[in-house]
Amino acid sequence: MNSKPLTYDSLKTVLQYMDPNTRLLLSSRAPSIRTAEKAVPLKIDDLQIRNHSIKVNGTEYRYEIYQVDCKDKIPYRVSGECELNGNWVCDVNEFGVRDYIAKYNCVVPGNNRFQNQNLFGDYDDEEIVTHYGRLKKLRSILAMEKQQYEQLKSHQPENDPISREEKQGCFEMFKSIRRNIARVYTNEELEIRHDDEYTGSDLEPLKSEKVVKEAIETAGKRIRQMENELLPFENKINNIRPKFEIHLTKNKEIRYL
Known part of the structure; x- marks a missing residue:
């Protein structure tokens, strides 16, 4: 069966009444229709423009910056809200240093002295004047976090049967301890332990294997985030320029009748 392509005027008519998201998709995939597509007004019922996203009639297009040459081969999102410190990132320089820095x-x-959060989202009262002094402090915090992570992996829970509510409560209790990375343990807590280890009382909320597993996953994720937030400064010191890409994702809103 032979088929004839639409004439220019017919194509313009079809495009005029086409769903805007379908039209945008076709225009991106078929260069031959772009001239006609640009000549026809685009009718959108609902347009929302936000930070790093555009929503067209319920379909959201998100664009984010990712570092794609990470050591673990997993692209790391650097734009948007940082989970560690809550700062919003729109751009990075050649080394990956975030725009707000x-x-x-x-x-x-x-x-x-202004009580600002550090790179990891913590408030540290110690005043450090120099840039490299602050980097050194952050490296020591990261090293402590890694030691605590290893201690978590070797922790043997009692496996007490607990409900879902108790499990959530235990985990939240543990997270509240972990957030205070720079705190100094009391002598009673330390006993024969070092400052960079969890005490028995710290690990007490981890009463089941499920809670321990969740704690390990959370700690591992936090360590990766901390490493990636420190990385741009190490890149600058070593004159390393990582590779970044802008990734576009499309999500369609699900509407229930």
Whole structure:
């Protein structure tokens, strides 16, 4: 069966009444229709423009910056809201330093008299004047986190039967301890332990294997985030320029009748 292509005027008519998301998709995939597509008004019922996303009639297009040459081969999202410190990132420089830091001459945030959060989202009262001094402090915090992570992996829970509510409560109790990375344990807590280890009382909320597994996953995720937030400063020191890409994702809103 022979088929004839639409004439220019017919194509314009079809495009005019086509769903805008389908039309955008066709235009991106078929260069031959772009001239006609640009000549026809695009009718959109609901258009929402937000930070890093555009929503067209319930379909959202998100664009994010990812570092794609990470050591673990897993692309790491650097734009948007940082889970560690809550800062919003729209761009990075050639080394990966976030824009909210780059505008202050790429100096590591925190550890100043203004009580600002450090790179990991913690409030540290110790005042450190120099950039490299703050980097050194952050490296020590990361090293402590890794030691605590290893201690978690070797922890043997009692496997007490607990309900879902108790499990959630135990995990939240444990997370509240973990967030205070820089705290100093009391002598009673330390006993024969070092400052960089969890105490028995710290690990007490981890009463089941499920809670321990969740704690290990959370700690591992946090360590990866901490490493990736420190990485741009290490890149700058070593003159390494990582590879970044802008990824576009499409999500259609599900409407229930």
